[in-house]
Amino acid sequence: MQRTLALVAMGLISFPALADRMPIPADAPPAFKAECGSCHLAFPPALLSADDWRRVMGGLDKHYGDNATLDEKTRRPIEDFLIRNAGSGRRTMGAGVPPRLTFTDWFRHKHDEVPAAVWKDKQVGSAANCAACHPRAEAGSFSEREIRMPGGYRHEHD
Amino acid sequence: MKHVIPLALLATCGFAAAETPRQIADGYAATQAAGFQPSAQRGGEFYSRKFGVSEKMPACAACHTEQPAQSGRHAITGKDIKPLAPVANADRFTDPAKVEKWFTRNCKEVVGRECSTAEKADFVAFLMEKR
Known part of the structure; x- marks a missing residue:
């Protein structure tokens, strides 16, 4: 049981970090x-x-x-x-x-909050072009704070 | 001591790998009949030709633009591509293995076949002169 709890806790802690830093x-x-x-x-x-x-x-x-x-x-x-x-x-x-x-x-x-216009933006070109909105993608950083969408769209926090 | 020889080999390879665009063009030209001269004009014609084999990459310019001294953009992924012309990007055409790799890939994709060594010599000659 303790082991399960520990695993769940680890999962909760590591999930957002894992998503931001890869x-x-x-x-x-x-x-x-x-x-x-x-x-x-x-x-x-x-x-x-x-x-x-x-x-x-x-x-x-x-x-x-x-x-x-x-x-x-x-x-x-x-x-x-x-x-x-x-x-x-x-x-x-x-x-x-x-x-x-x-x-x-x-x-x-x-990416469900990303407006369709952003995906279609010429600066983006394809969904595989991570760096178009995640300027530090090459360094493995996908933090929400760093997102810069073409056309001046802002990332709204939940 | 066992490691000295592989290290020495590695160092030699590393040294041998660095060439100038001129050396690379001449290397391709050397495989041709005597009297062959790489031609920037022929290379430019080849660069601009619409092969139309690949839908998204009909010509070199599809990714490298009509101005290869400027940055390009991958026609499928949208990723920036550094300028192809050595005047704007000193790393271009200095690593023979890298040059061969990209000719192999991009010729098959864009031209629909392997490029000949004469075409490669002309292509490098064209980009060397591009300002």
């Missing part, structure tokens, strides 16, 4: 940031499940409308790293096929 785990291979962070943010591995990452890394020649082929000696350690640090449970549910972390129930819930 730095790249320290065991990332050197190629991770360069290879996965050129065309989009080097996404936090915890936002997709291990099966999703296997699917993503198994089809890099057709990567969401772009060719992202890697040689095997670069690809393999990145896949292993993503699987080691993959998420599970509710956070990764709903990603679909091909998996998109912007389709998960969690992501949609987190």
Whole structure:
């Protein structure tokens, strides 16, 4: 019982922090940031499940409308790293096929207050362009205080 | 001592990897018949050509813009892309492995096939002159 309570408490404490701060785990291979962070943010591995990452890394020649082929000696350690640090449970549910972390129930819930006009803004371009509204996304920081939406929309606190 | 040789190799590789855009263009040109000269004009024509293979990336300019000395934007994700022209971004065309990686990916995606070494030589020559 105590153990359960402790786990629940840990969950409550860590959940908001986890949502705000998602730095790249320290065991990332050197190629991770360069290879996965050129065309989009080097996404936090915890936002997709291990099966999703296997699917993503198994089809890099057709990567969401772009060719992202890697040689095997670069690809393999990145896949292993993503699987080691993959998420599970509710956070990764709903990603679909091909998996998109912007389709998960969690992501949609987190962004349900964002006006349609912001998503359509040219500065945003796609939901994968985290840095358009989260200026410190590259540093793994997604704090609500830092949100700057194009067009001057303000984030309203609950 | 066991580690000295791999370290020395690593250091050598690191040193060998840094080149100038000129060296990279010449490296591609060297695979051509004698007398081949990289042409900025041909490279510019190639850069602006609408291949129309990929819907969102019909041409180089789809992401790198018609002004490659300025920042570009990824046509799908919207992420900023640093300028492609060395005049605005000194890191461009200095790492042969990186240059090859991007030619391989982007040629297949945008041109619909691998680019020839002659096309690569011309492409680098064009960007070297771009101001």
